[in-house]
Every structure is written in structure tokens, then in C-alpha cells.
Amino acid sequence: MLTAIERFLREFHMPPTRFGRECARDPRLVFDLRLGRQPGDRVKRRIEHFMNTYRRSMSQ
Template sequence: MLLIKIEKFLQEFRMPPTRFGRDCARDPRLVFDLRLGREPGARVSRSIEHFMNTYRRSHGQ
């Protein structure tokens, strides 16, 4: 599930949820909305996955 991956990412990099949402989807409420049951569309899901993969590569993980 995407939210579980995001939560692990936030813990791993100690990143605030608002920064994550803003950086990957220009939506500071993204993580909070997902926690409340929002289902992201395919484009947003791809953007989230791409952001996490790129961030990990650039930070040596």
C-alpha cells in the first residue's frame, strides 16, 4: 500500500509530511489526506513513487 511506503519513507528520512507532500505533489496536505482515506490517482501515485526513488538515490540509500 502506498501510504505504508510513504510512512516508512518519512521515518527513514525524518521528513515532515507537509514537506513531503509539497515536494512530490505540490500539496502540503497530501499525507494528511491519504491518512484520512484519500485515494490518489495514477498520476499522483507515479509522482510519489518517482519522488521517493529519486530522493533515495540522491541521498545514498
């Protein structure tokens, strides 16, 4: 999951705090994941949904 997030951040030049805030209302999300936090299923679904929705909106 973290690898996909890091790739997404580079692809869209998005700061990690913005990513966390927009997808999970947690600006520390990416930093905590980098330190070993394991997200639950609900957070994983929110992250995947956010990335998929954002990609679709940028490709239109």
C-alpha cells in the same frame, strides 16, 4: 502506498507537509491519505518517482 510513504518519512525524518509539497505540490497530501484519500495514477507515479529519486540522491 500510505505504508511506503510512512516508512519513507521515518527513514528520512521528513515532515509530511514537506513530502507532499515536494512530490505533489500539496502540503496536505499525506494528511489526506491518512484520512482515506485515494490518489490517482498520476499522483501515485509522482510519489514513487519522488521517493526513488530522493533515495538515490541521499545514497550518493
